[in-house]
Amino acid sequence: MTQSYRTIFLSDVHLGTPDCQADLLIDFxxxxxxxxxxxxxxxxxxxxMKRKGFYWPQSHNDVVQKLLRKARKGTRIVYVPGNHDELLRDYQGIHFGGIEVLERDVFETADGKRLLVIHGDEFDMVVMNHRWLAHLGDMAYGFAMWTNKWHNRTRKLLGLRYWSFSRWAKLKVKSAVNFISDxxxxxxxEARKHDADGVICGHIHHAANEMRNGIRYINTGDWVESCTAIVEHDDGRMELIDWSRRIPAKAGLEPQTETPKSIVAAHEAA
Incomplete structure (x- = not known):
């Protein structure tokens, strides 16, 4: 049975990489x-893809086709590019198969809240000022995901569930926690500068839905490890859906034993 919402927000799918959880996104x-x-x-x-060569399995094509079919049936799809798909920033205002490209947007919820929608890489000083270091970091992340894959194959043989070093580090390593907080x-x-009530972003692969000094901070997470999305209910309530927790057996991901404070599903009054 299909669950209907007023709006769905997704980011950091990373189609074109072996790490993308395309099958789970199609299910979602x-x-x-x-x-x-x-x-x-x-x-x-x-x-x-530029560095490693073209990688595009059928499941990745299925994700694109699924979105295009939704657009043909009348769904409004807004694409706000990030740093990994920054080439599309040259086409803001253009429609591709019913998908509209915008550099950023101000979204109004059903209950009248104004939320700035932006990927967020513009405020990552490494990406903005040291692009070579950002690319190096991306290579290191890719290597970490590769080693994590082999590590988890061993865990699977031992009857253990998937364990993500990257996800663990974001919650436990002080420098990572500080970077996320900053x-x-x-x-x-930035949301305050736009007279917005909050912001919806991605980029750091760390899902969140919380208040920060009177501003609603929402991060959609990713579809590489956490498999998360933000949905808006008809009353304007914003909810974080952790798809890996909903179907852990199918995802092959280990559900957390407790939900971090930063992952709060209910939309509190701003």
């Missing part, structure tokens, strides 16, 4: 629908 899109879908950057990983503060400040 099959079971969730909305008249408006925002793609909040890094949907296609042009960086990785990123959230900067994005909240």
């Amino acid at each position: 899109l099959r079971e969730h629908d909305a008249p408006t879908i925002y793609l909040v950057g890094d949907i296609i990983d042009c960086w990785r 990123f959230e503060e900067v994005l909240a400040d």
Whole structure:
């Protein structure tokens, strides 16, 4: 049975890489629908394909076709590019098969809240000022995902569930925690500059839905490890859906024993 919402927000799918959980995203899109879908950057990983060569299995094509079919049936799809698909920033205002490209947008919820929609890489100082270091970091992340894959094959043989070093590090390593906190503060400040009540972003692969000094900070997460999305209910309530927790056996991902404070599903009054 398909669950309908007012709006769906997705980001950091990274189509074109072996790490993309395309099959799980197809399942999610099959079971969730909305008249408006925002793609909040890094949907296609042009960086990785340029460096590693073309990688595009059928499941990745199925994701694109699924979105295009929704667009043909009347779904408004807004694509806000990120740093990995930054080539599309040259085409803002253009429609591709019913998909509209915008550099950023201000979205109004059903209950009248104004939310700045932006990928967020513009406020990552490494990406902005040291692009070579950003590419190096991307290569290191790819290597970490590769080693993690082999590590988890061993865990599977031992009857253990998937364990993500990257996901663990974001919650436990002090420098990673500090980077995430700083990123959230900067994005909240940007929302204030636009007289918005909050911000919806991606980029750092760390899902969140929380208040930061009177500003609603929402991060859609990713479809590489966490498999998360943000949905807006008809009353304007924003909810974080962790698809890996909904179907852990199918995802092959280990559900967390407790939900971090930063992952709060209910939309509190701003």
